[in-house]
Amino acid sequence: MQWIFASQSVILYILVYYDIQEGETIQKQLELRYLSADFLIIGGGTAGCYAALEFCRASDGNVIIIEKANIRRSGCLAAGVNAINAYINPGSTPEGYAAYAARDAEGIASHDILLSMARGLNDTVKRMEELGLSVLKDEFGRYSARGAWNIKINGENIKPLLAKAVAAESRIAVFNHVWAKDFIVKEGRAVGAYAVDLKNSILYAVSAKAVLCATGGAAGLYKPNAPGFSRHKMWYPPFNSGTGYAMGLRAGAEMTSFEMRFIALRCKGTLAPTGTLAQGVGAKQINALGEECEGKYGRTTSQRLFAAKQEESEGRGPCFLKTTGISKEQDEDLFKAYLNMAPSQTLKWVESGKPPSEADVEIEGSEPYIIGGHTGSGYWVDNSRQSTIASLYAAGDASGACPQKYVSGAFAEGAIAARSAAKLLGSAPEISASSAQEEKEKLNAFFGRKDPGYTARQLEERMQCAMDKHAGGIGSNYRYSGKSLAAAEAEILEIESLSSFLRAETGKDLAAIHELRDRLLVCRALISHLGARKETRWRLFAEHADYPLKDDGWLKFVNSVLRGDKIEIIIRDVEKEGSPDEH
Amino acid sequence: MSIRILESKCCGCGNCADICPGGLFEMKNGKSFLPHPEDCWACASCIKECPEAALRMYLGSDIGGLGGAIHARREGSELKWIIELPGKELRILTTDSRSANEY
Numbered sequence: 218m219q220w221i222f223a224s225q226s227v228i229l230y231i232l233v234y235y236d237i238q239e240g241e242t243i244q245k246q247l248e249l250r251y252l253s254a255d256f257l258i259i260g261g262g263t264a265g266c267y268a269a270l271e272f273c274r275a276s277d278g279n280v281i282i283i284e285k286a287n288i289r290r291s292g293c294l295a296a297g298v299n300a301i302n303a304y305i306n307p308g309s310t311p312e313g314y315a316a317y318a319a320r321d322a323e324g325i326a327s328h329d330i331l332l333s334m335a336r337g338l339n340d341t342v343k344r345m346e347e348l349g350l351s352v353l354k355d356e357f358g359r360y361s362a363r364g365a366w367n368i369k370i371n372g373e374n375i376k377p378l379l380a381k382a383v384a385a386e387s388r389i390a391v392f393n394h395v396w397a398k399d400f401i402v403k404e405g406r407a408v409g410a411y412a413v414d415l416k417n418s419i420l421y422a423v424s425a426k427a428v429l430c431a432t433g434g435a436a437g438l439y440k441p442n443a444p445g446f447s448r449h450k451m452w453y454p455p456f457n458s459g460t461g462y463a464m465g466l467r468a469g470a471e472m473t474s475f476e477m478r479f480i481a482l483r484c485k486g487t488l489a490p491t492g493t494l495a496q497g498v499g500a501k502q503i504n505a506l507g508e509e510c511e512g513k514y515g516r517t518t519s520q521r522l523f524a525a526k527q528e529e530s531e532g533r534g535p536c537f538l539k540t541t542g543i544s545k546e547q548d549e550d551l552f553k554a555y556l557n558m559a560p561s562q563t564l565k566w567v568e569s570g571k572p573p574s575e576a577d578v579e580i581e582g583s584e585p586y587i588i589g590g591h592t593g594s595g596y597w598v599d600n601s602r603q604s605t606i607a608s609l610y611a612a613g614d615a616s617g618a619c620p621q622k623y624v625s626g627a628f629a630e631g632a633i634a635a636r637s638a639a640k641l642l643g644s645a646p647e648i649s650a651s652s653a654q655e656e657k658e659k660l661n662a663f664f665g666r667k668d669p670g671y672t673a674r675q676l677e678e679r680m681q682c683a684m685d686k687h688a689g690g691i692g693s694n695y696r697y698s699g700k701s702l703a704a705a706e707a708e709i710l711e712i713e714s715l716s717s718f719l720r721a722e723t724g725k726d727l728a729a730i731h732e733l734r735d736r737l738l739v740c741r742a743l744i745s746h747l748g749a750r751k752e753t754r755w756r757l758f759a760e761h762a763d764y765p766l767k768d769d770g771w772l773k774f775v776n777s778v779l780r781g782d783k784i785e786i787i788i789r790d791v792e793k794e795g796s797p798d799e800h
Numbered sequence: 801m802s803i804r805i806l807e808s809k810c811c812g813c814g815n816c817a818d819i820c821p822g823g824l825f826e827m828k829n830g831k832s833f834l835p836h837p838e839d840c841w842a843c844a845s846c847i848k849e850c851p852e853a854a855l856r857m858y859l860g861s862d863i864g865g866l867g868g869a870i871h872a873r874r875e876g877s878e879l880k881w882i883i884e885l886p887g888k889e890l891r892i893l894t895t896d897s898r899s900a901n902e903y
Contacts, residue, residue, distance in 0.1 A: 568866050568867075569864070
């Protein structure tokens with residue numbers, strides 16, 4: 218690690234350890250250390266790891282990845298993935314993909330950003346295959362298509378493969394088990410980030426020429442389907458706390474389309490993916506009467522979800538994917554396909570003795586997520602993936618206006634951001650020692666203070682209940698109104714204020730407090746977005762009870778920035794063939 | 801959805817704590833310990849990393865779990881998945897990272 222410290226003198230503040238008066242826990246206070254790199258990546262998931270590799274191809278500079286878990290199994294691909302859902306199969310074009318994704322988002326997407334992503338898709342798959350990813354091929358050696366834009370892979374090991382490639386590159390330093398707290402912005406330019414190593418009680422002040430936000434999106438804002446023992450058996454990772462969005466908001470970056478929530482229609486109970494059943498074995502969506510209902514209300518992602526909910530609310534639920542009648546061999550193949558991405562579903566089939574050939578698979582909607590890889594939520598970026606803050610980039614689930622990017626699109630965006638960052642000249646700027654010291658003191662203040670009489674977990678549950686009830690969660694059939702959003706906002710503000718008194722006894726507590734506060738800020742921005750879009754463009758994703766119809770006067774982006782402590786909404790035009798404003 | 805730790809088999813290597821994307825495991829008296837089983841996402845990363853097959857993933861009964869469990873053993877490019885059915889009968893499935901899914 219010698220090289221990391223080389224560009225700046227190492228300043229180390231060793232603080233005296235102290236005992237917390239009221240408890241037995243001895244929490245070492247954070248000490249401050251400085252690091253420096255050419256390219257700092259927050260989040261070692263799909264987009265982040267790929268961006269690191271691409272940066273090393275495009276530049277001779279060095280990279281630091283800050284990852285809150287371990288890049289070998291972090292992020293939404295921890296369990297694996299079994300299809301590439303954004304691929305330009307022979308006969309199709311990137312333009313076609315961009316048009317398809319924009320259509321699915323009912324027009325709220327940036328054509329240019331989609332196109333730049335779509336043009337990069339196939340290269341990323343080729344590169345992953347070179348790294349060892351298994352892709353199904355036909356008798357002529359061509360990738361085997363699953364639907365118009367999909368190919369079949371075995372991605373159980375996709376994260377270990379990426380991690381291995383990252384480890385082989387000496388210019389990339391990975392900091393596992395370190396969570397990012399905030400970006401450092403100086404004169405309108407991102408110059409680094411603060412990050413905390415829980416195990417070793419270190420606050421890192423990392424300076425960099427360019428910074429990439431490649432975190433996941435936000436889960437855990439809303440009460441889940443099974444809020445008891447299986448509270449975390451959700452579709453999207455429960456550990457994705459919206460920290461990337463919250464860091465961006467606090468830094469003053471503009472966000473887009475938070476109101477285009479993503480609600481996943483998945484296997485009941487396990488929330489396992491359904492594409493493998495629908496596209497893999499051609500299972501149709503049926504209601505409880507056995508009638509096909511998938512296309513009844515349209516075929517966009519939100520309309521297919523709406524179909525299932527509507528059948529239920531009209532007394533024809535629950536809905537299923539009709540798998541009965543498939544062969545025993547297909548059962549076996551499905552067991553394996555699910556082991557490679559969602560093993561809980563295979564366990565369910567096998568332990569219940571009801572394989573898909575014998576019982577249709579019941580489906581349900583998840584709680585809403587904010588996730589730029591599926592819908593258009595995230596940082597407002599230009600074609601280079603630069604945000605509204607100079608030298609701060611975003612890719613994958615973190616970046617917006619580019620729905621349906623999935624795994625390969627996250628790779629492609631990571632690559633675009635890395636190539637843009639590689640062009641920045643100069644050296645990493647210095648971080649002000651007094652600001653870093655102040656940051657450390659703010660964090661250390663959470664230790665050893667008086668017990669407020671409540672915990673981060675309790676406040677999180679209250680937040681999830683408030684969002685569920687008043688901001689369109691499962692419990693309110695995903696609907697909300699101006700009045701209910703006002704109630705949600707009041708409650709979120711109160712929880713935010715309570716959260717500032719939380720006490721940490723351990724490093725884990727400190728992380729939990731900050732993840733809660735990140736989620737609360739994302740909730741606040743989300744509530745503002747939901748209220749600002751005065752129409753219902755996407756069924757259930759953003760179902761405004763006061764404005765139940767689609768209104769093409771709202772063929773516009775709803776964006777937001779945090780000014781002072783207020784979320785301000787900015788309405789921007791959708792340029793059909795143009796990008797969002799270059800900045 | 802969660803993980804059960806077979807304490808007698810746990811060698812205390814800490815692989816599960818290192819790999820869990822939620823950072824949920826802790827070490828207690830040289831053994832792995834899961835203080836909040838309800839925080840598990842069921843990604844199965846830990847059961848693939850455990851050298852002693854000391855971890856079992858199970859479905860919570862609130863989402864239909866019947867008492868069965870699953871664990872895995874890695875053999876080269878293959879993963880052998882061992883499913884213990886509620887009646888203690890075993891079912892073994894093998895996946896191979898060299899072969900892509902048919903679906």
